[in-house]
Amino acid sequence: METFFEKVHGLFLHFFRNHNLHQICIIRNNVCYSGEDTLFATKCQAVLCNHKVGLVFMDLIDTHSHIDLEIFSGDFHQVLARARMNGVIGQVLPGVYRAGWKRILSLCEIEKDLYPALGLHPMYLRHHAPGDLKELQKHALSGSLVAIGEIGLDYFIKDVDKSAQQELLEAQLEIAAEAGLPVLLHVRKAHDQVQKTLRRLRFGNGGIVHAFNGSLQQAEHYLKLGFLVSICGTISYDRATKIRAVAAHLPLQSLVLETDSPDIPPAAFHGERNSPEHLPVILQDLASLRKESVEEIAEQTTENAEKLLLLQVM
Numbered sequence: 001m002e003t004f005f006e007k008v009h010g011l012f013l014h015f016f017r018n019h020n021l022h023q024i025c026i027i028r029n030n031v032c033y034s035g036e037d038t039l040f041a042t043k044c045q046a047v048l049c050n051h052k053v054g055l056v057f058m059d060l061i062d063t064h065s066h067i068d069l070e071i072f073s074g075d076f077h078q079v080l081a082r083a084r085m086n087g088v089i090g091q092v093l094p095g096v097y098r099a100g101w102k103r104i105l106s107l108c109e110i111e112k113d114l115y116p117a118l119g120l121h122p123m124y125l126r127h128h129a130p131g132d133l134k135e136l137q138k139h140a141l142s143g144s145l146v147a148i149g150e151i152g153l154d155y156f157i158k159d160v161d162k163s164a165q166q167e168l169l170e171a172q173l174e175i176a177a178e179a180g181l182p183v184l185l186h187v188r189k190a191h192d193q194v195q196k197t198l199r200r201l202r203f204g205n206g207g208i209v210h211a212f213n214g215s216l217q218q219a220e221h222y223l224k225l226g227f228l229v230s231i232c233g234t235i236s237y238d239r240a241t242k243i244r245a246v247a248a249h250l251p252l253q254s255l256v257l258e259t260d261s262p263d264i265p266p267a268a269f270h271g272e273r274n275s276p277e278h279l280p281v282i283l284q285d286l287a288s289l290r291k292e293s294v295e296e297i298a299e300q301t302t303e304n305a306e307k308l309l310l311l312q313v314m
Helices: 004-019 076-085 098-110 122-127 132-142 162-179 191-200 216-224 241-249 276-287 294-309
Strands: 024-028 031-035 046-049 052-056 060-062 088-094 114-118 147-154 183-188 207-209 227-231 255-257
Touching (some): 060 255, 060 276, 060 294, 076 276, 088 294, 098 114, 098 132, 132 162, 147 191, 191 216, 216 227, 216 241, 255 276, 255 294
Parallel strands (some): 024 052, 114 147, 147 183, 183 207, 207 227, 227 255
Antiparallel strands (some): 024 031, 046 052
8 A cells, every 4th residue: 555655746746847947845833945955845745726735744852862962064054954844843852961061052052943862871970970860960950951861771782881881870860850850761671660650759740751662561661650652653654553542542641752863763764764754654654553634643742742841842
């Protein structure tokens, strides 16, 4: 069966060939843009009128994007522009170790649709120093962050130091609690342990379980703890039956979207660098699993992210 994107792509090719067009007209927030790059256009809803192609975009928020990394340094502005044209009105940039915090804060100061979250990632214990927690606390109390993260437990990696990870997680949860901030959780093979920690510390600020990979029951436990579940490109793979079932059954009010760029590309971009411009693809994949329309899912997931993270979207 022909997919949504294949239909749109065919529509564009047919129309462009018959009208000998090389321009596109993009309409977003009552602003009209034009250009020659039609790649992104094939992956959006299309309306043809007056011998031009008008694109109507839905506002989306990427709640987990690492576009601050070196892999994006060569085309950072182009990637950001394409993401915006695809309807991504905001991106949350999580920090994983102190050395990267400065660039995240700098980018978010310049680009007003980028929002900083800082944290000490459990996979990078050897990169963390004793003074990092104090520095994180200073940033958290400054009011410049939307969340603490990404933080958590990762029991998937080899030779894991569970004790050190646990100590680091609890220290950062205490910082988040003191600052009144939600957290962005990275959890692999450790959902039960993280949930026990959240209950024991009575952490009440909530947050987002990034790139959720657990069971439906574990997801429901997170909801009871005030957390949202983040859906990424994993759901586009047929073999990911567990997470596809979670994405299909959880209440829409509990979901947000992410790309985790440059990682976890959707199946349509398998083997390529992931990018925030691919967020509409993840949205469409999620809609294919649920009863709500693409528009309803876009609106609700964006509202969920804005409300939790207190985003002041331009």
